[in-house]
Amino acid sequence: xxxxxxxxxxxxxxxxxxxxxxxxxxxxxxxxxxxxxxxxxxxxxxxxxxxxxxxxxxxxxxxxxxxxxxxxxxxxxxxxxxxxxxxxxxxxxxxxxxxxxxxxxxxxxxxxxxxxxxxxxxxxxxxxxxxxxxxxxxxxxxxxxxxxxxxxxxxxxxxxxxxxxxxxxxxxxxxxxxxxxxxxxxxxxxxxxxxxxxxxxxxxxxxxxxxxxxxxxxxxxxxxxxxxxxxxxxxxxxxxxxxxxxxxxxxxxxxxxxxxxxxxxxxxxxxxxxxxxxxxxxxxxxxxxxxxxxxxxxxxxxxxxxxxxxxxxxxxxxxxxxxxxxxxxxxxxxxxxxxxxxxxxxxxxxxxxxxxxxxxxxxxxxxxxxxxxxxxxxxxxxxxxxxxxxxxxxxxxxxxxxxxxxxxxxxxxxxxxxxxxxxxxxxxxxxxxxxxxxxxxxxxxxxxxxxxxxxxxxxxxxxxxxxxxxxxxxxxxxxxxxxxxxxxxxxxxxxxxxxxxxxxxxxxxxxxxxxxxxxxxxxxxxxxxxxxxxxxxxxxxxxxxxxxxxxxxxxxxx
Amino acid sequence: xxxxxxxxxxxxxxxxxxxxxxxxxxxxxxxxxxxxxxxxxxxxxxxxxxxxxxxxxxxxxxxxxxxxxxxxxxxxxxxxxxxxxxxxxxxxxxxxxxxxxxxxxxxxxxxxxxxxxxxxxxxxxxxxxxxxxxxxxxxxxxxxxxxxxxxxx
Numbered sequence: 002x003x004x005x006x007x008x009x010x011x012x013x014x015x016x017x018x019x020x021x022x023x024x025x026x027x028x029x030x031x032x033x034x035x036x037x038x039x040x041x042x043x044x045x046x047x048x049x050x051x052x053x054x055x056x057x058x059x060x061x062x063x064x065x066x067x068x069x070x071x072x073x074x075x076x077x078x079x080x081x082x083x084x085x086x087x088x089x090x091x092x093x094x095x096x097x098x099x100x101x102x103x104x105x106x107x108x109x110x111x112x113x114x115x116x117x118x119x120x121x122x123x124x125x126x127x128x129x130x131x132x133x134x135x136x137x138x139x140x141x142x143x144x145x146x147x148x149x150x151x152x153x154x155x156x157x158x159x160x161x162x163x164x165x166x167x168x169x170x171x172x173x174x175x176x177x178x179x180x181x182x183x184x185x186x187x188x189x190x191x192x193x194x195x196x197x198x199x200x201x202x203x204x205x206x207x208x209x210x211x212x213x214x215x216x217x218x219x220x221x222x223x224x225x226x227x228x229x230x231x232x233x234x235x236x237x238x239x240x241x242x243x244x245x246x247x248x249x250x251x252x253x254x255x256x257x258x259x260x261x262x263x264x265x266x267x268x269x270x271x272x273x274x275x276x277x278x279x280x281x282x283x284x285x286x287x288x289x290x291x292x293x294x295x296x297x298x299x300x301x302x303x304x305x306x307x308x309x310x311x312x313x314x315x316x317x318x319x320x321x322x323x324x325x326x327x328x329x330x331x332x333x334x335x336x337x338x339x340x341x342x343x344x345x346x347x348x349x350x351x352x353x354x355x356x357x358x359x360x361x362x363x364x365x366x367x368x369x370x371x372x373x374x375x376x377x378x379x380x381x382x383x384x385x386x387x388x389x390x391x392x393x394x395x396x397x398x399x400x401x402x403x404x405x406x407x408x409x410x411x412x413x414x415x416x417x418x419x420x421x422x423x424x425x426x427x428x429x430x431x432x433x434x435x436x437x438x439x440x441x442x443x444x445x446x447x448x449x450x451x452x453x454x455x456x457x458x459x460x461x462x463x464x465x466x467x468x469x470x471x472x473x474x475x476x477x478x479x480x481x482x483x484x485x486x487x488x489x490x491x492x493x494x495x496x497x498x499x500x501x502x503x504x505x506x507x508x509x510x511x512x513x514x515x516x517x518x519x520x521x522x523x524x525x526x527x528x529x530x531x532x533x534x535x536x537x538x539x540x541x542x543x544x545x546x547x548x549x550x551x552x553x554x555x556x557x558x559x
Numbered sequence: 560x561x562x563x564x565x566x567x568x569x570x571x572x573x574x575x576x577x578x579x580x581x582x583x584x585x586x587x588x589x590x591x592x593x594x595x596x597x598x599x600x601x602x603x604x605x606x607x608x609x610x611x612x613x614x615x616x617x618x619x620x621x622x623x624x625x626x627x628x629x630x631x632x633x634x635x636x637x638x639x640x641x642x643x644x645x646x647x648x649x650x651x652x653x654x655x656x657x658x659x660x661x662x663x664x665x666x667x668x669x670x671x672x673x674x675x676x677x678x679x680x681x682x683x684x685x686x687x688x689x690x691x692x693x694x695x696x697x698x699x700x701x702x703x704x705x706x707x708x709x710x711x712x
Contacts, residue, residue, distance in 0.1 A: 289596075548599065
């Protein structure tokens with residue numbers, strides 16, 4: 002068995018991805034970018050409405066549009082891109098997908114698409130204007146929740162597929178380290194599975210029976226807490242996906258070597274262990290949780306910042322080292338030696354830069370008193386457009402310029418590269434304007450998730466208008482960015498010249514010390530992760546259940 | 560690991576610890592902890608249970624007021640509150656239906672008000688003016704109209 006296995010792996014690396022594996026990633030990426038197109042257009046409608054420039058028709062109100070925008074970009078774009086990208090990585094680094102794994106990816110795909118249709122129909126019919134956070138006791142049509150549950154199950158299929166693939170490789174390669182990109186994939190799929198368990202419990206056990214009327218009331222705070230145990234994990238899953246490209250792909254594109262393998266793996270393990278507990282900072286100004294428990298959660302949230310600060314160092318060290326090797330000089334003069342005209346570098350580089358203010362803003366927000374100032378204001382919207390819209394999505398864009406040609410057996414032409422550079426600049430300017438005005442107007446008190454209003458010509462509210470206008474300006478630039486990006490993806494998928502594109506994975510430095518094998522002990526990391534989750538959630542959840550008020554009946558308030 | 564990297568990571572760790580220390584000091588020594596009241600109430604019987612059977616503003620001391628308020632789609636009861644400048648106001652809040660938010664623009668008042676729980680928050684109003692009170696948790700079709708004012712004279 003061992004010999005054909007290696008042969009197959011070598012063939013896979015030399016000849017590129019097999020047609021069957023490529024089709025999975027291509028389909029997932031196609032759905033992801035269609036979600037970007039539709040979600041982006043809906044975002045523009047919102048931005049224009051919020052600035053008071055556009056009155057939405059009665060059959061398509063602001064909250065419907067907002068629910069769909071959130072669902073498309075926060076769930077569909079990110080989940081489909083992440084799965085498409087990591088399945089290509091598993092195929093490339095582990096010698097092709099096993100037939101059973103391919104089958105699971107397709108079953109997962111079908112479940113997610115069916116689930117999505119189930120969720121979207123009630124939204125379009127105006128029966129689910131509850132946002133992607135769907136806090137009870139607001140109750141949407143039960144089909145909306147059934148759709149969400151199917152999406153989660155679809156994601157689980159893909160997670161289990163990845164576990165089977167990695168376990169099989171480990172069995173055939175005893176004592177070897179799982180290749181770094183598949184190590185990232187393992188971490189991401191572990192988080193996807195464990196992170197979505199709480200929301201699955203919330204939706205399946207609590208909300209669905211209640212929305213059908215089989216159960217009269219619901220425990221509002223338990224539902225909310227389970228949601229955020231999932232919600233914040235999800236954002237860190239996208240972030241970890243982006244980080245994988247920063248550590249593994251970007252060094253190769255600039256012609257450098259990877260940063261320390263051991264440190265990279267420690268960052269992954271740390272992010273997996275500490276992630277789920279971070280969700281509580283979304284509830285800092287909720288009643289029913291004591292101030293001391295909230296303080297413990299500040300620590301748990303801030304702890305996630307530490308691996309990110311490790312990453313910041315590693316990234317800039319790789320850049321400087323590579324640039325100096327290529328003849329870069331001076332304290333900061335080396336930056337001239339970076340490949341600025343290559344979109345595969347430029348987009349993820351700006352994404353990393355954006356994470357500096359984005360991460361700092363995150364630290365601000367998860368700190369008790371500062372959170373109270375900005376909670377549920379436009380500041381938060383600015384924050385996640387900086388983190389998700391820039392750090393994560395721009396990295397995804399950068400990946401698309403080699404991943405789409407790779408799976409389509411085509412090449413990135415200089416023309417599309419140039420288009421990509423222009424797209425990157427437009428996106429950057431648009432996001433800076435939009436997110437900057439959102440942060441500012443949020444500090445002044447303007448609330449999130451609120452359609453255009455002056456609160457009866459209140460002077461304070463009128464003072465927010467110039468910033469909201471800037472928001473619409475940024476949003477308009479962003480829709481141009483969306484159109485360019487989707488055009489580029491379609492071109493690379495179906496029309497670009499045929500050819501071979503490399504899957505860029507950077508090598509380790511020469512003479513790097515060997516990574517100890519304990520990093521592979523995922524069973525142990527999962528146990529430690531569960532202990533952390535227990536520390537974070539057992540006390541508050543028990544309190545909410547033991548000290549529960551009478552429950553709430555469902556409300557349809559839209 | 561390089562020496563510079565060790566310094567960087569030590570500084571990173573130190574920064575997080577300083578953040579923690581300041582947050583903790585402000586929360587527990589200076590009484591600036593976020594609103595975390597733990598009383599509960601039957602959300603379907605708010606109108607019959609004291610003190611919410613009589614929402615309103617009561618003077619409880621020299622320049623000190625208590626406001627008992629219910630939040631419901633899409634209003635605050637009582638609305639249009641007036642207090643003299645320099646007053647300390649204690650708000651006691653609960654929701655009669657879905658989750659609402661209680662935010663006063665230009666102050667640090669910001670609290671979630673889910674049904675079934677009684678939330679409390681206190682603020683001293685020094686500067687005269689009209690403060691905008693708004694709901695900052697999406698609560699339905701009229702969410703953008705859910706507002707009132709606090710006038711400080």
